[in-house]
Amino acid sequence: MTVLSSDAVILRTWPLREADLIVSFFTRDYGRIKGVAKSALKSRRRFGGALEPMTLAHAWFAERSGQELVRLDQLEILRSPLSSAIDQARMAVLSFYAEVIDEALPERDPQETVFRLLTSVLDYTTAAQSDTVQPWMPLTYFSLWMTRLMGLLPDLAHCIVCGQPLDAEAIAFSAYADGLVCPLHRKANASSLSPDSWRLAQRMLRAPVSAFAVEPWPRRRAQDLRRFTLQTLERHLERKLRTAEALARL
Numbered sequence: 001m002t003v004l005s006s007d008a009v010i011l012r013t014w015p016l017r018e019a020d021l022i023v024s025f026f027t028r029d030y031g032r033i034k035g036v037a038k039s040a041l042k043s044r045r046r047f048g049g050a051l052e053p054m055t056l057a058h059a060w061f062a063e064r065s066g067q068e069l070v071r072l073d074q075l076e077i078l079r080s081p082l083s084s085a086i087d088q089a090r091m092a093v094l095s096f097y098a099e100v101i102d103e104a105l106p107e108r109d110p111q112e113t114v115f116r117l118l119t120s121v122l123d124y125t126t127a128a129q130s131d132t133v134q135p136w137m138p139l140t141y142f143s144l145w146m147t148r149l150m151g152l153l154p155d156l157a158h159c160i161v162c163g164q165p166l167d168a169e170a171i172a173f174s175a176y177a178d179g180l181v182c183p184l185h186r187k188a189n190a191s192s193l194s195p196d197s198w199r200l201a202q203r204m205l206r207a208p209v210s211a212f213a214v215e216p217w218p219r220r221r222a223q224d225l226r227r228f229t230l231q232t233l234e235r236h237l238e239r240k241l242r243t244a245e246a247l248a249r250l
Contacts, residue, residue: 001064006030009118011098012049013037020189023051024071024119025059026101029191031109035070037062046249047072050075052082054094056119081126088150089250093125093135096243100146103237120209125145134217143229144201152232155180161185168195175231192250197225 006027014022021040026032040047050057056079063070081094097118105111121138147153154160160179170183173191176250180193202223203213 001062003060003062003108004030004070004241005058005060007115008033008075009101009122010051010053010057014051021051021155022069025072026069026115027110028115029110030114031103031111032101032107033061034068034107035072038071038124038214046074047163048075048077048143049080049082050077052080053098054081054122055079056122064145064162066094067179079122081104081122088136089247090125092243092247093139094122095195096139096241096247097121097125097142099241099243100233102191103239103241104146104150104233108162111149112170112198114146114149117142124209126215134219136219136221137212137215137217138209140200140222140226140229141204141212143226143233144204147186147229148205150233152178153238156180156198156205166198168198169197171198173228175235178235180231191224191227193224193228197228197250201225215238 007027008025008027009026011026013023013030016022019039019041022034023037024032037047037051040051049055055077057075057077059072060068060074061072101114102117105114121142124138125135144153153226159166160177160181161181162185165181166180166182171180171193172186173180173182173193174187174190181190197217223247230241234240234244
């Protein structure tokens with residue numbers, strides 16, 4: 001048996017036996033892992049509130065050769081989404097992060113860049129509500145970068161069909177193909193991407209999430225960009241994301 005430790009983000013849990021839980025957690029060093037937290041519903045000393053989704057913690061776990069599930073022994077909270085009041089919109093965004101990571105990443109495949117992306121958006125998602133600090137900004141940033149890190153985002157400056165530079169005033173995307181197209185290659189069922197969203201996407205791919213925290217972020221801003229990245233993610237995952245439907249109903 002090998003004992004390991006790593007910083008990790010809790011994705012989700014579900015019951016196994018009377019007091020045990022299966023935990024899906026995303027580690028910095030070992031990728032996405034599933035483990036058993038024995039007596040998790042009884043032992044507050046080892047787990048406390050650390051099993052809430054999107055909690056960043058330092059995890060200690062043990063793996064045995066030939067077994068799919070590790071034994072999750074202890075979690076030390078580093079950052080909790082419940083450390084301050086959180087509204088329904090922010091909770092839905094956090095749930096979206098968890099579902100995308102849980103569905104998109106294979107198990108036991110280290111993805112430190114994705115881990116850094118996830119932890120970088122958490123603070124801005126759970127920040128106190130104000131005119132400038134809104135969950136739509138980190139949601140947009142996360143969705144765009146996850147699409148890129150999964151290798152699903154072609155060059156946004158050129159039409160994917162003809163390769164010609166795009167004009168900010170006439171850009172479209174389809175639910176059935178990756179990338180953006182010019183007016184000549186726009187299909188009848190395509191959607192438009194606004195000039196602001198197009199320029200914003202290119203900025204986001206060059207700057208950290210902190211660079212956008214001071215800008216006003218009403219929900220309507222970059223809605224078309226989020227729809228573009230969501231359609232890309234769902235097409236390659238070959239399923240609808242439940243949390244995206246919940247966000248749409250808010």
